[in-house]
Amino acid sequence: MNRAEKAGLQLQAVAVLRMLKQTRTYDELAAVTGLPAGDLNRYVNGHVLPGTDRAREVVDGVGREALASELRARVTVDEEGYVDNSSVVFDQSFLDLVAPVAVETLEFDRPDVVLTAATDGITLGAAMASHFDARIAYAKKSKETAVEEFIESRHRLASGIELTYYLPATAIDEGETVLVVDDLIRSGETQELLLDIAEQAGAEVTGVFTLIAVGREGLDRARAFTEAPVGALTTFEE
Template sequence: MRRAEKVTLQLQAVSILRRLKATRTYDELAELTGLSTGDLNRYVNGHVLPGVDRARYVVEECGPDTLAAEIESRITRDDEGYVDNTDVVYDQSLLDLVAAVAAEVNDFGTPDAVLTAATDGITLASAVARHYDVPAVYAKKSRETAVSEFFEARQRLTPGIEITYTLPKSALDPGENVLVVDDFVRSGETQRLLLDLAERANVAVTGVFTLIAVGEGGIDRVRDAVDGPVVSFTSLSE
């Protein structure tokens, strides 16, 4: 591991510990992590960085549950079951940490680009793309006037209702490896459209990562269509 990668991992671990400490005493944090209160105090207050092995332990063992719990605490649902994740997708620092933890604990490989759907998926996709240092590509429901060549994917939901997403042909190069990212999966329709666009662009989808899955039906439909890991960071009941 290169020095820059080590420091990045160590700083990610410190960020997770600070989020945990915000709602816990050092004794509670020590019980949760198995680390001593003295070490935790030094890490949280920035006096020293945890070693690489300890940092990886914090990120891989504590990070997913910690961040999933914070995401779930910020989600609201109305009486009809509609989900509001605004407090999550607007917090770029939280999404940056989610992207780093998700990449650490899942075998997505290193993509050449990250593909998402505008608009709510953009902040998460940007965080994931920054982590891998690759472009973030956005499919849109509206066609750019100045773009003459594009891919188009359509999905009929009910008679008279159809979803269309478009992607400029110049956005992806044939043969690239692409990670599909979105903030939210319920029916799986948007993600299936992104997969359709990827197929039309002749790129390989190495996996799908979503922040929140509601129910099992939508995420299962996505899994059926992808030869690679399909991961939801957190799940909600239907």
């Protein structure tokens, strides 16, 4: 780990601790993290940065658990199983915390491009792209009028409806690496189409990540299409 990566990890740990501190006393934060309250006070107030090992412990362990808990608290599911995650996908500061935690715990390699689906996946995609210093590309259900060439992927759903996504052909170059992200995965159909787009572009997939998995079907479907890591921040049972 070089100096810049070390500093990034330390600052991420501080950001996670500050988020946790918003609803906890230092003693409560100490109980959650297993770290001394006095040290936590110094980290949160910017007097000192945690060491590399301690920072990784916060990001890998406390960070993911805390973010998943916060995510579940913000999401509502109605009696028909529809998920409302608007309070999450519209909170860029929260998503900025998710990106490095996901990377550390799921061990995604750095991609050249983060690929997502418009529109709810864009804010998460932007956070992931910013973390990796990568480009973002998003597939849409309609063609942009000024674009001449597209990569097109379509799938007929069980209901008979045909789902189609289009990506400008110049968005991904052959041989580039791609991380597929989305805000939610249920059936895995959207992720299958995004993975197909990456394959058509001649790209290598480094992983598939989603904030929320509803059941296991979507994750299993994505794993059937790629050998790269596939994961979610949290899972809701159907």
